[in-house]
Amino acid sequence: MVTLYCNGHHSPEKNQLCPQCNEFIEYAMQRLDKCQYQEDKPTCASCPAHCYKPDRREQAKTIMRYAGPKMILNHPMLAIAHTLDGLVKPTLIGDRT
Numbered sequence: 001m002v003t004l005y006c007n008g009h010h011s012p013e014k015n016q017l018c019p020q021c022n023e024f025i026e027y028a029m030q031r032l033d034k035c036q037y038q039e040d041k042p043t044c045a046s047c048p049a050h051c052y053k054p055d056r057r058e059q060a061k062t063i064m065r066y067a068g069p070k071m072i073l074n075h076p077m078l079a080i081a082h083t084l085d086g087l088v089k090p091t092l093i094g095d096r097t
Contacts, residue, residue, distance in 0.1 A: 001067035002028075004074060008066060024063070027056055043082060 006021040017025065031051045035041050044052075044060060052060060071079035 001063055001071065004067040004070050005063040008070075024056070024059060027052075028060070 002021050002025055003017065006017045010018040010021065032041070035051060036049060037047070041047070044050075044057075044064075050057060068079075071082065
């Protein structure tokens with residue numbers, strides 16, 4: 001999604017992200033590494049725990065609003081998987097039985 005957004009807004013060099021989008025990806029990966037849901041992480045929209053700082057959450061929303069509709073054309077399998085992930089109820093690591 002970030003690549004679609006960056007290509008549409010920042011015109012980076014081919015197959016590269018601009019520094020701003022690359023920084024966002026690094027931040028998102030750090031947050032994912034610390035996620036309490038790990039492999040069972042739901043989509044951000046359906047997650048009860050907001051792990052991004054408010055300004056980064058707004059940045060993520062902007063990216064998703066732009067790239068979400070384009071995902072079905074550019075990456076249909078990922079778009080379907082993302083939609084299905086949004087339907088799954090999150091489970092904390094210690095709550096699995």
